[in-house]
Amino acid sequence: MDRQGSNHALIFFNQVVDLCYDGGSMYDGVNRYDGVSMRVDVMDDSEFRDIRKLEILAQMTDENFRKLTRRAYVQNFPVRVELITEGEPSDFLHIVLSGSVDLFSAWNGREASLATVRPISTLVLAATIRDAPYLMSARTLEKSRIALIPSKDVRTVFDADNAFARAIVAELAQCYRSVVKNIKELKLRTSLERLANYLLRQQGRAGGEAVFDLDFEKRRLASVLGMTPEHLSRAFKGLQPHGVTVNGTRITIDNRSALEKFARPNPLIDDFSS
Amino acid sequence: MDRQGSNHALIFFNQVVDLCYDGGSMYDGVNRYDGVSMRVDVMDDSEFRDIRKLEILAQMTDENFRKLTRRAYVQNFPVRVELITEGEPSDFLHIVLSGSVDLFSAWNGREASLATVRPISTLVLAATIRDAPYLMSARTLEKSRIALIPSKDVRTVFDADNAFARAIVAELAQCYRSVVKNIKELKLRTSLERLANYLLRQQGRAGGEAVFDLDFEKRRLASVLGMTPEHLSRAFKGLQPHGVTVNGTRITIDNRSALEKFARPNPLIDDFSS
DNA sequence: CGTAACCTTGAGGGCCGTCAAAAAATGTGG
DNA sequence: CCACATTTTTTGACGGCCCTCAAGGTTACG
Structure with missing residues (x-):
């Protein structure tokens, strides 16, 4: 287990370069925010355990868990950072480890909050699975620690690991039901x-x-x-x-x-x- | 294939007795509607093919498809029949073969339509998967032909057939995204x-x-x-x-x-x- | 301690629901 | 196919819910 952690460390720092300091990267806009730099960390053992506890990851094989997290990394974000933007392709599955995240959407100059995501759970699972554009944007409500797993790896492991696939169904069904409740509330109250x-x-x-x-x-x-x-x-x-x-x-x-x-x-x- | 059809025929008629004429059954209220009797049919070959075309059933093995449809049956409903009622346990997965169905919900004397289901697709997939109560009620908008698969069989086959489980994820993710769009429309427009x-x-x-x-x-x-x-x-x-x-x-x-x-x-x- | 958010309060108005009744469309039985 | 009953749609009048704009008060934070 320790060796895994070390291996990841190197890869994570490669990712840092790719994702945070490259000109055209997804997160290059992050540094706009008051010059606060994002700390990017190795995913250490305790975090591995935290993530592994997530219902959708608990039942999968160790091997597939390793595949899933090989190119994953963890990052600290300050408050009010836009993590994802609606309409963009879903490159990463985000998992909120601490803090909280606001899911919102904008149209025609208006904006509305749609949900709050608290630890430990995922953002944009449906978009990742369908390989479709994000339907919502997300921003941190407070200082937050977030794991990012490349969507492609999620889909690969999803096709290979049956326990993972089933866990995702349960999670999605849950999400679906909670959104339906939201609509009922809006239309009936x-x-x-x-x-x-x-x-x-x-x-x-x-x-x-x-x-x-x-x-x-x-x-x-x-x-x-x-x-x-x-x-x-x-x-x-x-x-x-x-x-x-x-x-x-x-x-x-x-x-x-x-x-x-x-x-x-x-x-x-x-x-x-x- | 023909033999399958014949085998099912007998079982379907057993189900008819169980489900439509028994005192305590889910559908015994159906006959309220102007004394119109529901026609309950064998699921004939062409219907098997229709159902099999459904994205969530297309990829599964023949054996599991047989398991899934063994206790299933098909029924004709006249217009304005309440098929399911919110709050009740999800006993059946419903598949609309023809006609159309209104999903709606009521609270505190108010009622709102939430969606329309057209052939060929499923109702209440999420409730079936989670073995949770229906969140919405459903009624036929016109004369409709509907297949009913016991939810328990769906969950059993779901656990056994990986292709089926994956197809359900895709379907659920799709449903989820469409409900999110609905919320965005309500909140932003x-x-x-x-x-x-x-x-x-x-x-x-x-x-x-x-x-x-x-x-x-x-x-x-x-x-x-x-x-x-x-x-x-x-x-x-x-x-x-x-x-x-x-x-x-x-x-x-x-x-x-x-x-x-x-x-x-x-x-x-x-x-x-x- | 000052700036910048956020929250509250007031005034005004537009969006949208309720109630009622007439007009149109639909369904039904003879 | 027609006459009748029922349901749906439209229209008007009215009011309440909720938004906008603006200003003042409060809180949070550097």
């Missing part, structure tokens, strides 16, 4: 109802406490929920009669049953697990 | 823009003719596009300045380039193929 249900879900994730913090800025929350920041601000006021108090990013749910009565949460829209 | 782009797509499907017919009723189109029928009626008027004339279900696009200028179609939202 008003913005006030979406906010109310979001707060209920968030409270659940925060351990059910009556007081908890929003886990990202309101401007983004507005976009995720499909509304403007101004409207979100008013929507919070609109939930006061239903037992919600807001102070900065701190939310207090004084009366959960009242909020539930208004929000009418539904497992077929709000459950993340199934 | 106004209803007028959604209608304009829908007309451009529809014109393409109709062979590019300047005059073509809508392929389903306006009430449903409104729901698919995320608006009310009344608003759709006004939206059509709103597109007149952009070169669109409407007469009943007949659409005339007098000035495609003007419409495109307004609609700004984008392959990352409007392309169905990629």
